[in-house]
Amino acid sequence: MTRLLIINLFISLLWPTLNGDYSLGALFTGFLLGFVVLAIVRRSYGKFFFYATGFLLYVLFAILQSNLKLAGLVLGTIFSPRKTLRPGIVAVPLTITDPFERTLLASIITLTPGTLSMDLHYRDGQDVLYVHSIDLHDVEAFRRDIKVNFEDRILYLRQLQIDLNEGALLQNTPEAANE
Amino acid sequence: MNPLLIDYLILGLATVGVVFMLISALGILRLPDVFTRMHAAGKAATLGVSCLLLAAGIFFGIKDNISEFWRMIALIALFFVTAPIATTTMARAAYRTAKPGDFTLVVDEMGDGLPDG
Numbered sequence: 075m076t077r078l079l080i081i082n083l084f085i086s087l088l089w090p091t092l093n094g095d096y097s098l099g100a101l102f103t104g105f106l107l108g109f110v111v112l113a114i115v116r117r118s119y120g121k122f123f124f125y126a127t128g129f130l131l132y133v134l135f136a137i138l139q140s141n142l143k144l145a146g147l148v149l150g151t152i153f154s155p156r157k158t159l160r161p162g163i164v165a166v167p168l169t170i171t172d173p174f175e176r177t178l179l180a181s182i183i184t185l186t187p188g189t190l191s192m193d194l195h196y197r198d199g200q201d202v203l204y205v206h207s208i209d210l211h212d213v214e215a216f217r218r219d220i221k222v223n224f225e226d227r228i229l230y231l232r233q234l235q236i237d238l239n240e241g242a243l244l245q246n247t248p249e250a251a252n253e
Numbered sequence: 254m255n256p257l258l259i260d261y262l263i264l265g266l267a268t269v270g271v272v273f274m275l276i277s278a279l280g281i282l283r284l285p286d287v288f289t290r291m292h293a294a295g296k297a298a299t300l301g302v303s304c305l306l307l308a309a310g311i312f313f314g315i316k317d318n319i320s321e322f323w324r325m326i327a328l329i330a331l332f333f334v335t336a337p338i339a340t341t342t343m344a345r346a347a348y349r350t351a352k353p354g355d356f357t358l359v360v361d362e363m364g365d366g367l368p369d370g
Contacts, residue, residue: 141300145273148280148293161289162360184337187296190288191337192344192363204363206344208292213360 078119078238082108118238125234129227136223137186144187147209162210163192165202166220175228179203182224189220259315263308270304273297286356287347291340298336303329 082105089104090096113120151159170176180191183205190206207216273296280293310325348363 137299141273141296144292144296145276148276148284148296152279152283159285159289159357160359161286161356162358163363164360165362180341181334181337184295184340185299185333187292187299190291190295190344191341192348206288208289210359 078112078116082112084108085111116238118234122231122234122238125231129231132227133182133185133224136182140186140188144208147188159208160210161206161208162213163204163206164210164213164216165197166205166217168194168201168203169221169225170229170232171201172232175232176203179224179228183220259311263312266304266308266311270301270308273301273304277301287351288344288356291344291347295336295340298332298340302332306332 085108086101086104089107090100093100109120109123113123147159168176168179170179176194180194180203183189183191183203188208192204192206194201194203196202205216205220210216277293277295277297280296281290284290284293306325306329310322314320314322314325
């Protein structure tokens, strides 16, 4: 993973050198070319970055969507006194264990308006993330939403990364070299 | 691209940003407790600021130098990385230092999980 990224950066330095054009655009073109070459050589490298970019776009879209939803909710609450919010704190049990991925998940939850991650505790034999929601109707559905929308996607990215690293190990074994 | 079209794009982005900031200011003023107000503040932080920065980036990117645009993109990225950490810390502190009855919560699954009550 890291090794392939370093090779990619190396190719992106090579391209401007061969062209004699030392600009940011040439560096970027070099990076893209290196990415394409490496993605052909190692499929999982291209796949990982493809899904990582997709995940980033998905998160941005989710932020935009919940922003609009929350704006409607806030305006509705302010201008019609009859409608009240139903805020609540829900415990979401975590499957992911890696600290970086947990930080990522908690940050994404906080970035989407309407949900706010509050604390992480060890409870009843598993780690639990407490999430505050501004308008809660179905606790189980909310819990499932967070797990399906964000946690499963991060887990899938994790799996792609593991595939990539195991592929690198396989290539170094003598059996793979003989083929 | 058509300069007039770009002008309208900049105007549109700035308007969206300002409108979202207005809504979140209203929310901070009128919503009942700390957490709901923080939700409203988060709205200004994400969509409001990023729309305004994007508008400024396009405006100065065309007028002066394209690097201004990338600078604004970097600012938005940094904002998205740092903002949730502060928000989470504040929410946690608010919950831990609160008296009973400070918040309106329909469900509170956190209450019995705290080690110090």
